[in-house]
Amino acid sequence: MKKIILFFVILLFQVSAFSEVKVVTTTTVIYDLVKQVGGDKVSVDYLCRGDQDPHFLEVLPSYMLKIRKADIMFEIGLGLELWAPQLIDGSRNSNLKLVDLSKGIDKKDIPAGKIDASQGDIHPYGNPHYWLDPNNVKVMAQEILDALSEQDPVNADYYNSNYDKFVKSLDEKMKQWESKMSKVKGKPVIFFHASWIYFAEHFAVKIAGYVEPKPGIPPTPSHNAEVINLIKKNNIKFIVMENFYSDNAPKQISSATGAKVIKVPVAVFGMDGINSYIDMMDYIVNKFSENI
Template sequence: MKRTTFLFLILSSCFLQLSFAKVKVVTSLSDLADFTRVIGGDRVEVENLVRGSQNPHYIEVKPSYMLKLKSADIFIMIGMQLELWSQQIIDGSRNPNLLIVDCSHSVKKLEVPTSKLDASAGDIHPFGNPHYWLDPENVKIILQEILEALTKISPADHEYFKANMDAYIKKLDVKIAEWNKLMQPVKGGKFVSYHTSFSYLADHFGLSVVGYVEPKPGIPPTPSHTTELIQQMRKTGVKMIGLEQYFEDNTPTQIAEAANAKVVRLCTSAGGLDKTDDYISLMDYNVRQLIAGLK
């Protein structure tokens, strides 16, 4: 074989590999993985680190997570320190080319502290409430961040990614209208949750979360706080505790019994419970549960 032909073959095979190489994405949450699959289609390879059944604030950092990031193009996270554990994984991956995407920049943030938090108070929401993905309108902001990141790594696929995103937003808008309509009869409803996971969800549907089983975000229940919460629920007539999929139900059940309320399982991430395989079915599930709990 002539040397030039040989070189040509080598170069063209490199080119083929490049043009068919998938963008490798690691996300923190399963929901972010779902959105990335929606936009990236068959041109991305996606993995999430936190299972839907896990509390995203606390995961055990494993060396295998660093290896996943070592070979990834993009790491997508919620930000606002939800993934306090992520820096350790990013540092450990020693991947200088990793594109890190924090989806929270353009989100209208709730519960931003007005004074500097005392670290000893243990509050795990120092930049405000990070559970914003549970407002379906915020998903559009997240999709835009993901689109920009995928485009940076694979500019030639921009039109493909954009078309996928637009199709999903259309579908999401239909679902948002459906959820809003279904939730209309329970608008103004009040409930208690374990952690402050549902502020954005409640805000979207015109509901109020009026108390928490945790005395502060990240602080386990205490007897004095539990007593106060029961009194508050009795006084205000709150009949529902919306319990995240990953919290124990002993304390919430005791509180509910004492306050003549019921415990309803809600879910914060895709795959966290049965029939919550993706974000849309997760929201379908939460809407059904909220209606059952509040009506």
């Protein structure tokens, strides 16, 4: 009898180990969401580190290997990962399911006319930085829930309850974030890169301008001068930048105006101690409310 039980235990273990869903994500924010929803039924890896600019990722064979082993790949979409198609081709994984998480997002900054790529604008299909609005993260988690449940219907209830738990904790956090951000409401802020429109609309922060003349175009002296004037005229308190950009121009602008430079992570693992989406938003919200 004992032997038979042991046999079934081993069999069950093997079946569950075999059926584990293998996921690769382009960014670490998606990685965290897959962990939250997938729990221990999913193995997940990511491509772009949290302290790297997700617009530009070197095409490495090790990334292709990660994709080769995956059942599902999740991406932000909207052209953020222009490097992804080459990696997917190189992975030669014909069974890969690619899920674009921007599907259900209310997209912003969609260009009215045709964008000339030679101008260097790296947001040609609209603004891809939608994960900085926590409401959009719920939409992303829902998309992940659907994809995991379709891939692994046996565990659909498990994924569902994980999703519910995550949304509940996010809702609680959102109340805290909104109350902390209430003093920043309507205040003008300068940002380095055009990645903050979703965040700014959610928390009613005013985007006064950007250090980059256009998304992906490095700062220029003449544009810096415009930003300096803007800060002086509107008594702007700080410049917010992702921590992977060079702070040369923000520092110059800061020394000419007295506005502070605030560096924040915009991805999970973007800084020591930032191990989840909630950690990241806590950090960002605290920086805004402490410096206004």
